[in-house]
Amino acid sequence: xxxxxxxxxxxxxxxxxxxxxxxxxxxxxxxxxxxxxxxxxxxxxxxxxxxxxxxxxxxxxxxxxxxxxxxxxxxxxxxxxxxxxxxxxxxxxxxxxxxxxxxxxxxxxxxxxxxxxxxxxxxxxxxxxxxxxxxxxxxxxxxxxxxxxxxxxxxxxxxxxxxxxxxxxxxxxxxxxxxxxxxxxxxxxxxxxxxxxxxxxxxxxxxxx
Numbered sequence: 213x214x215x216x217x218x219x220x221x222x223x224x225x226x227x228x229x230x231x232x233x234x235x236x237x238x239x240x241x242x243x244x245x246x247x248x249x250x251x252x253x254x255x256x257x258x259x260x261x262x263x264x265x266x267x268x269x270x271x272x273x274x275x276x277x278x279x280x281x282x283x284x285x286x287x288x289x290x291x292x293x294x295x296x297x298x299x300x301x302x303x304x305x306x307x308x309x310x311x312x313x314x315x316x317x318x319x320x321x322x323x324x325x326x327x328x329x330x331x332x333x334x335x336x337x338x339x340x341x342x343x344x345x346x347x348x349x350x351x352x353x354x355x356x357x358x359x360x361x362x363x364x365x366x367x368x369x370x371x372x373x374x375x376x377x378x379x380x381x382x383x384x385x386x387x388x389x390x391x392x393x394x395x396x397x398x399x400x401x402x403x404x405x406x407x408x409x410x411x412x413x414x415x416x417x418x419x420x421x
Contacts, residue, residue: 236292243288243356244379250348251383258341260387272321273390277382279317283310284378291353291372295362295419307371314378318400321392335399338384342403346380350407354415365420366412373408380407 234242263273286307293299353372362368381400 236289236296239292239356240285240289240375243292243352244285247349247352247376248379248383250352251345251380254348255341255345255383255387258337258344261389263386263388263390265390267390269321269392270390272317273385273388273392276314276317276321277385279310279314280378280381280385283307283314284375284382286310287371287375287378288353291357291368291375292360294364294368294371295357295360311374315401318392318397321390322394322397335393335396335402338388338396339399339403339406341384341387342377342380342400343406345383346376346403346407349376349379350411350414353411354418357415357419361421362419363421365416369412369415369419370408372415373411374404376411377404377407380404 264270265274286303290301290303290307293301350373353376354369357368357372380403384400
């Protein structure tokens with residue numbers, strides 16, 4: 213009995229108060245403040261262009277960047293919320309709506325292009341750019357999610373990967389021609405899928421409980 217009492221006393225001395233994590237939206241905002249500069253610095257490794265915002269289709273290109281920002285912020289906040297045990301996520305429909313809006317805006321930008329289809333190999337630069345910019349953001353995300361872990365690591369990391377892809381799209385949109393092409397858009401989607409897969413596979417051992 214005395215040994216049990218000594219053990220309890222020893223554990224009490226070593227125990228520290230549990231620090232409650234910030235709200236998911238605040239954590240998402242903090243992540244964006246760190247991850248976006250990291251992605252931008254990584255993207256400097258790629259050759260960069262400058263879009264002409266006076267060309268036809270510039271409105272849709274700018275709207276696509278705005279939609280990417282909204283989608284990235286919502287997806288990131290959702291990923292952090294999924295890490296809270298017992299937290300009920302009520303905005304799945306909003307996340308789906310923003311994802312659909314992001315895709316529709318990209319398609320509308322393609323239809324207004326002088327060459328809507330494009331040529332095979334046109335999107336290689338875009339794919340590489342999104343992967344280079346998204347890699348450090350994925351590392352920062354896994355480090356942030358590791359703090360609270362998650363009962364559903366694949367789901368949390370999958371939604372986080374969607375946010376990373378959206379943020380990479382923002383950086384790409386700032387040095388990408390405003391005219392869209394279907395082949396180019398396909399490579400954007402391929403890069404987004406790859407970022408989601410890499411984030412889930414690479415981050416799962418670090419995030420799961």
